[in-house]
Amino acid sequence: MTNKEVLSLNIMGKSISIACPPEDKPGLEAAAELLNNDIESIPDKSNALILASLNLAFKQMTQPSATAINPKTEAAIEKLSIQIEKALS
Secondary structure, eight states: OOOOEEEEEEETTEEEEEEEOGGGHHHHHHHHHHHHHHHHTOSOGGGHHHHHHHHHHHHHHHSTTOOOOOHHHHHHHHHHHHHHHHHHO
């Protein structure tokens, strides 16, 4: 069984807490920072989260060195996305 720790993140000025394995914390913190940086660059804040997510996904798909995301990472991204959506609602 994997130990989980609570990680507090700030996305678009809203605090969210998620449970994650300790080894995933640095990557999730970096991902939150990357997402916030993308959001800050978008003038239309009403759709900023959607547009930033789309932009990051597009960059991932179109980079020459892009590789397929493993299922564990994909599941973690999906879970984080759901938690962010709930926190922003």
